[in-house]
Amino acid sequence: MKQLMLGNEAVARGAYEAGVTVASAYPGTPSTEVTEYIAEYDEIYSEWAPNEKVALEMAVGSAVAGARTICTMKHVGLNVAADPLFTSSYTGINGGLVIVVADDPGLHSSQNEQDSRHYARAAKIPMLSPVDSAECRSMVKEGFRISEEFDTPVLVRLSTRISHSRSVVETGERKKVRVKEYEKDFQKYVMMPAMGRKRHVVVEERLDELRGFSSSTELNYIDWQNRNTGVVSSGIAYQYAREAFPEASFLKLGLVFPFPEALIKELAREVKKLYVVEELEPFFENQIKALGLEVIGKDRLPVTGELSPGLIRENMNQDEREIIESPQDDIPARPPVMCPGCPHRGAFYVLDQLDLTVTGDIGCYTLGALPPAEAMDTCLCMGGSVSMAHGVEQAAGPDLADKTIGVIGDSTFIHSGITGLIDIVYNQGTSTVMILDNSITGMTGHQENPATGYTIKGEPTSSVDLKKLAEAVGIKRVSVVDPFELEELRQIVSREVKADEASVIIAQRPCALLEEMEYSGIMKVDFDRCTYCRRCMEIGCPAIVDRGDRITINRALCVGCALCTEMCSFDALKKVGDSGE
Amino acid sequence: MNNINIMIVGVGGQGSILASKVIGSVALQNSFDIKMSEVHGMSQRGGSVVTSVKLGEKVHAPIIDRGEADIILAFEQLEALRWIEHLQPGGKMVVNTQKIEPVPVIIGDAEYTENVLEMLKENLQDVVVINALEKALQAGSKKVVNVVMLGVMASFLPFDRADWLQAVKENVPRDYLNKNTAAFDSGFNYVSQKGAEINC
Numbered sequence: 130m131k132q133l134m135l136g137n138e139a140v141a142r143g144a145y146e147a148g149v150t151v152a153s154a155y156p157g158t159p160s161t162e163v164t165e166y167i168a169e170y171d172e173i174y175s176e177w178a179p180n181e182k183v184a185l186e187m188a189v190g191s192a193v194a195g196a197r198t199i200c201t202m203k204h205v206g207l208n209v210a211a212d213p214l215f216t217s218s219y220t221g222i223n224g225g226l227v228i229v230v231a232d233d234p235g236l237h238s239s240q241n242e243q244d245s246r247h248y249a250r251a252a253k254i255p256m257l258s259p260v261d262s263a264e265c266r267s268m269v270k271e272g273f274r275i276s277e278e279f280d281t282p283v284l285v286r287l288s289t290r291i292s293h294s295r296s297v298v299e300t301g302e303r304k305k306v307r308v309k310e311y312e313k314d315f316q317k318y319v320m321m322p323a324m325g326r327k328r329h330v331v332v333e334e335r336l337d338e339l340r341g342f343s344s345s346t347e348l349n350y351i352d353w354q355n356r357n358t359g360v361v362s363s364g365i366a367y368q369y370a371r372e373a374f375p376e377a378s379f380l381k382l383g384l385v386f387p388f389p390e391a392l393i394k395e396l397a398r399e400v401k402k403l404y405v406v407e408e409l410e411p412f413f414e415n416q417i418k419a420l421g422l423e424v425i426g427k428d429r430l431p432v433t434g435e436l437s438p439g440l441i442r443e444n445m446n447q448d449e450r451e452i453i454e455s456p457q458d459d460i461p462a463r464p465p466v467m468c469p470g471c472p473h474r475g476a477f478y479v480l481d482q483l484d485l486t487v488t489g490d491i492g493c494y495t496l497g498a499l500p501p502a503e504a505m506d507t508c509l510c511m512g513g514s515v516s517m518a519h520g521v522e523q524a525a526g527p528d529l530a531d532k533t534i535g536v537i538g539d540s541t542f543i544h545s546g547i548t549g550l551i552d553i554v555y556n557q558g559t560s561t562v563m564i565l566d567n568s569i570t571g572m573t574g575h576q577e578n579p580a581t582g583y584t585i586k587g588e589p590t591s592s593v594d595l596k597k598l599a600e601a602v603g604i605k606r607v608s609v610v611d612p613f614e615l616e617e618l619r620q621i622v623s624r625e626v627k628a629d630e631a632s633v634i635i636a637q638r639p640c641a642l643l644e645e646m647e648y649s650g651i652m653k654v655d656f657d658r659c660t661y662c663r664r665c666m667e668i669g670c671p672a673i674v675d676r677g678d679r680i681t682i683n684r685a686l687c688v689g690c691a692l693c694t695e696m697c698s699f700d701a702l703k704k705v706g707d708s709g710e
Numbered sequence: 711m712n713n714i715n716i717m718i719v720g721v722g723g724q725g726s727i728l729a730s731k732v733i734g735s736v737a738l739q740n741s742f743d744i745k746m747s748e749v750h751g752m753s754q755r756g757g758s759v760v761t762s763v764k765l766g767e768k769v770h771a772p773i774i775d776r777g778e779a780d781i782i783l784a785f786e787q788l789e790a791l792r793w794i795e796h797l798q799p800g801g802k803m804v805v806n807t808q809k810i811e812p813v814p815v816i817i818g819d820a821e822y823t824e825n826v827l828e829m830l831k832e833n834l835q836d837v838v839v840i841n842a843l844e845k846a847l848q849a850g851s852k853k854v855v856n857v858v859m860l861g862v863m864a865s866f867l868p869f870d871r872a873d874w875l876q877a878v879k880e881n882v883p884r885d886y887l888n889k890n891t892a893a894f895d896s897g898f899n900y901v902s903q904k905g906a907e908i909n910c
């Protein structure tokens with residue numbers, strides 16, 4: 130049946146049809162929906178792991194035990210999972226293992242723009258790169274075949290525009306794949322030096338075979354058209370290049386590592402001019418040049434950001450577009466904001482008031498770095514807030530430590546904040562860590578996590594008690610507070626940062642977008658009481674509007690959380706009626 | 711058959727993905743090749759959001775570049791202006807009169823651009839202006855603004871009303887079907903009722 134599918138949905142479909150029985154992942158834009166769609170198939174065991182390293186280790190265990198297994202993460206997640214990745218290349222698999230990694234050129238929702246193809250090369254693992262949803266499905270299936278034929282994990286590289294585009298997919302039936310017999314084989318699965326040395330040789334031999342395969346597989350092919358121009362490309366860049374060079378001959382790379390040397394030599398021999406169009410790094414380009422071939426690539430295209438058909442045309446071919454010039458060049462930007470009703474708003478208002486140095490972390494709450502609060506000094510990687518607060522203290526001493534706080538979300542804390550907290554306690558630091566517990570993984574679109582009490586399938590399960598967890602690692606000062614109780618929160622934070630012991634503050638209020646959080650009514654300004662002092666504006670709620678001479682409430686945005694009433698000394702903000710539903 | 715490139719621009723949370731899915735379903739029923747690109751994640755949170763839908767015999771890139779859109783469906787005034795360069799000369803813009811102030815405006819760091827609608831009319835050959843929020847509230851919920859807008863656009867695309875309604879049905883929760891159908895119709899009939907006066 131023909132269906133419109135999101136790239137991520139098609140990856141899930143491919144896994145289903147390939148007979149996958151186990152899936153593990155940690156969410157991360159743009160990869161998240163892969164595992165959410167997989168969770169809809171009852172035939173597949175699926176889970177959210179606490180982080181990507183755990184997800185991949187679990188997946189390797191499952192593959193070694195014989196099941197076809199899929200493991201999904203975003204590009205920076207592969208950094209976290211890099212340790213098992215590199216050595217799983219040595220052990221190989223038993224049941225097929227496909228690792229899906231989604232890059233984010235243009236940094237739509239990421240902290241960096243790294244190019245995962247380097248991981249394939251560094252870990253000597255073959256990598257596939259689909260160009261649309263149909264290929265997402267077919268390449269995942271092919272990935273399992275390659276994985277089992279060559280006894281290797283296989284990487285599938287997506288990018289934002291592949292993951293989050295919809296296109297037509299023809300689905301097929303699920304293949305019945307029996308879970309393979311597990312056989313104990315410590316030469317293969319116990320990577321001590323003696324065995325690792327032997328396995329490294331196996332990896333190199335496998336890579337040689339894969340190099341040959343790369344030029345013979347149908348995943349890589351030359352589409353001959355006009356022989357003046359030849360273009361090498363893959364992934365979403367291939368689609369852009371097809372629009373920018375409608376008449377050229379193309380070497381389309383479905384298997385992007387290892388590189389098909391025979392095919393590139395063939396194309397280069399036949400065409401007058403050779404181009405390589407790739408997003409981010411000159412990954413193919415360097416390999417083409419290493420063969421002594423002349424190619425036009427990153428001398429014309431940027432290494433940073435996304436490509437587009439227009440950008441390629443502009444820099445490599447003719448551009449005939451006519452553009453309507455914008456009549457206005459200083460259009461105010463529209464940066465993302467905390468939603469109306471967001472519990473983080475209270476926390477960042479207080480942090481700003483107290484003028485603390487805030488080592489921050491990754492999640493919706495990173496928006497606290499932006500105006501109006503601007504109450505975040507650093508944001509490095511998941512978990513970094515906790516360990517960095519400790520580093521600040523050790524470098525700058527108690528004076529700065531008394532004004533420093535690490536701020537981290539619940540999912541992020543469990544991902545890798547807990548190890549930083551152990552570092553603080555173990556090494557007798559006095560840092561304060563605030564866990565913003567909104568009962569969900571918000572940023573990536575509401576995934577359950579080990580602290581929420583539900584599995585990916587929505588089944589009730591035990592939940593990590595953050596307070597007890599902090600106490601168990603040795604934190605003696607743990608406070609729990611509602612971030613909308615601004616005064617109480619302010620008192621607790623000022624007290625705890627100054628304490629000469631490590632402390633944890635758990636700010637608990639569910640995400641406003643959670644169904645159980647349906648606030649009722651909306652706010653209204655009582656103009657008789659309002660003095661236009663503008664204090665309510667300080668919380669930066671998008672539903673509160675300054676009309677220049679008075680304050681009004683945007684009815685379409687207000688959810689009725691009533692945080693603004695905490696700010697008003699004149700009792701001028703009242704809750705009324707409903708929200709127009 | 712020429713490709714039709716449609717951009718839906720607005721503010722995170724306004725429902726542009728649903729609108730694009732409905733267009734996709736209709737196009738699929740009518741045997742078009744389709745590519746759509748949408749935004750998930752960070753920029754959903756009240757940020758500027760762009761969704762592209764491309765229909766044709768064969769579509770390669772899922773995104774629409776500057777100068778390439780045949781139609782822009784703008785759910786918010788400022789966003790209409792922000793994306794104007796993506797419209798090709800002669801393209802059509804449907805703009806909702808709703809204004810959502812971005813945070814820099816709310817906190818007084820910037821001013822909401824004045825006279826956006828006038829500017830659009832001056833610079834574009836074909837603009838349809840609609841107060842879709844009002845229509846949505848008449849249809850029963852502020853949430854169906856997206857379907858009102860969709861209805862307006864549907865009235866000048868080469869697909870049957872019945873196909874549209876079927877696609878709306880497939881893509882909205884059953885409890886909301888009546889409100890969505892009413893919203894679609896009020897958009898669909900908007901241009902013919904208003905006549906030429908809004909096509910400047």
Ligand SMILES: Cc1ncc(C[n+]2csc(CCOP(=O)(O)OP(=O)(O)O)c2C)c(N)n1
Nearest residue numbers: 157206491492493538539540541570571572
């Ligand atoms: C290594 C890594 N994995 C995944 C992500 C994607 N990601 C960003 S924030 C986040 C979780 C945020 O959840 P939480 O800490 O609960 O905060 P919230 O967004 O709910 O405020 C995830 C999974 C990432 N940036 N880095």
